[in-house]
Amino acid sequence: MPRHIVLVGMMGAGKSSVGSWLSQEKAIPFYDLDRMIEEAEKATIAEIFATKGGEYFRKKEMEMVYQVISSPPGVIATGGGTLLNPSNLSLLKEHGFLFYLQASLELLWSRLQDKTDRPLLFGKNPKMTLEKLLKERESLYKAADMEIEVDGKSIEQLGELLWSHWIRATEKKSG
Ligand SMILES: Nc1ncnc2c1ncn2[C@@H]1O[C@H](COP(=O)(O)OP(=O)(O)O)[C@@H](O)[C@H]1O
């Protein structure tokens, strides 16, 4: 029986937003790995990347995965790179039902182009970087239990859709 709803996919896909909506509307705990890291480190994700580096961030991210899998059942918003670590993928799959929030490059870019809080996009050609990351990571995201197309859907529509699939998935598994 999966205990958690786990949201995976690229930055900008809406994992944090849909996770927060589900938590509020369905009255379940919300775990956003990035927010947990920021709280523990008393620094923003961008500051952590700048001062301690990407490797340190990934180490913290893995610690948070360990922490959330044994926390009360809820919805987990991963970061776009969480599944790069095979141990994160297997732990999350073991303890949750993974939804891949699949979004087009154009939609992701339209949401991220003006943001200043995604350190992986701080370089010279952020749209090209985003495209490269999407290509590199898509196969990892496809390891999810279910793929949900994001383009054209509101946060509320996505939340309700995920919730109905989640209810069905847990009913099936429990007999
Ligand atoms: N379904 C949606 N419709 C419109 N805007 C959205 C939707 N989902 C997310 N957003 C917006 O896109 C941006 C990125 O969303 P966020 O939840 O932070 O994505 P992620 O956690 O996957 O990186 C935010 O500004 C958010 O308000």
Ligand SMILES: O=C(O)C1=C[C@@H](OP(=O)(O)O)[C@@H](O)[C@H](O)C1
């Ligand atoms: O794609 C990535 O590697 C990252 C995505 C971010 O989370 P969101 O996917 O919530 O933006 C955050 O964890 C960090 O900036 C690294």
Ligand SMILES: [Mg+2]
């Ligand atoms: Mg997020």
